[in-house]
Amino acid sequence: MDSLTQAEQRELQNRMEKKQMKEFMNMYSNLVQQCFNDCVNGFESKSLTSREESCVMRCVDKRMKGSERLGTRFQEQNAAMAQSGTLPGR
Amino acid sequence: MDSLTQAEQRELQNRMEKKQMKEFMNMYSNLVQQCFNDCVNGFESKSLTSREESCVMRCVDKRMKGSERLGTRFQEQNAAMAQSGTLPGR
């Protein structure tokens, strides 16, 4: 990837921006679905109970913190692997 | 979305048609997979038992009715939200 010219990098950047938007939206709807699945289990009424609502709030918090932490570790590992040259196929 | 010109709307329409075909196919193969997963659990023979087959038929019926109902409610909720202006980000 480091062997791309500047023009090529710009083109790549362009293509990536569309994907990032898509990934962000996917992350968002995945969060909604997960917290819905985990927190909403009764259907005696058509509105969220206060118990369900606060579960959803904590779920969003906890999952976002989890993803952040995982993202940091993921990048660290990637960097470590790139440096030690253990990336196979290279 | 309402601020698109007619030409822009036509272009959007065009792009959407391809996606609709894809979504329909996805809906279809998802239905096959779900009803297979739910109804077929024995592998003593290579053909469906009559019990499995009728389970699959009822599964397809019920799931399609379910999706139809969910689709109607989804549109109603969307319309209600659009009207009451509770759409965040707007």
Next chain:
Amino acid sequence: MDSLTQAEQRELQNRMEKKQMKEFMNMYSNLVQQCFNDCVNGFESKSLTSREESCVMRCVDKRMKGSERLGTRFQEQNAAMAQSGTLPGR
């Protein structure tokens, strides 16, 4: 599909090659995830135990053999259906 001209078939071929790469990568990361999910269940240390590692190795072997077998059967069935003309929609 048999009614495509040679030029059309070449264009189709072109589009398919990109997808094959993508499908192969998807198959690969799916294998990693499945074997991780099935074999790694303890988090008392940050390295794989030898038990987990050998489970992963057998998992990869078994799943690849499984997919190969399924692929062969899939093609046989497809060929049989095409011949007997039971392909609906045709």
Next chain:
Amino acid sequence: MSFLFGGKPQLSSEQKIAQAEAEIDMMSDMYARLISSCSKKCIDTSYREADLNKGESVCLDRCVSKFFEVNLKVSEKMQGEAQARGGGGGGMFGA
């Protein structure tokens, strides 16, 4: 479900179409997830009958309602946090 898209001014024609496309994609992704979640929560997978029974029907209706409410709560929460962090509007969750 078009809450991710602030009122950015002065978009090119292609950008406007792409944004509308993204809104529709988001909506149909949400729809697919709702179908999956609510079917799982409400439909009896023994399939003893081909019709939805009363309990399943009511469950599906309420499920849609609750799913929308969760979506709304999550989006409000994320908007609130984005504003607390970033200040002005116009961003991802900017009003």
Next chain:
Amino acid sequence: MSFLFGGKPQLSSEQKIAQAEAEIDMMSDMYARLISSCSKKCIDTSYREADLNKGESVCLDRCVSKFFEVNLKVSEKMQGEAQARGGGGGGMFGA
């Protein structure tokens, strides 16, 4: 798996390619789902051995056969309903 595509007459070159592409996509989607479903139903996830044992192999073979049969039944059912509803052929599930 090309049962979604009726014999529409007079397609442009691009449309013909797009249709062939859609057929292949549909096929490979079905294949991915078959791999997922049959692996889940037949493969013992304790992985005590690296080889497929006899039971697993037989199960996989029958699983493919049953998966195809389900696909066929579902497609016949949907074609029947489409015809009952819409009348003439040429549509989505038209023969």
Next chain:
Amino acid sequence: MSFLFGGKPQLSSEQKIAQAEAEIDMMSDMYARLISSCSKKCIDTSYREADLNKGESVCLDRCVSKFFEVNLKVSEKMQGEAQARGGGGGGMFGA
């Protein structure tokens, strides 16, 4: 995660970009799978607290580490087999 891509010589500009794109796609697919697997294995879904507790945090860290190790083992295994089968490098898993 760029291990699928050997050092193929003399690519056109479009091919180089497409390859870089594929590497990034692969990486972000792996990332999504890691998020899904490690969240499922480590996060308590009763959500009694909004913060990650100590046990969850440690579990997530180790989970990333183990996930990478599994990825590495699998890729080494497949490279070994590809070499045993195919001989020379330059292929999918060629070094």
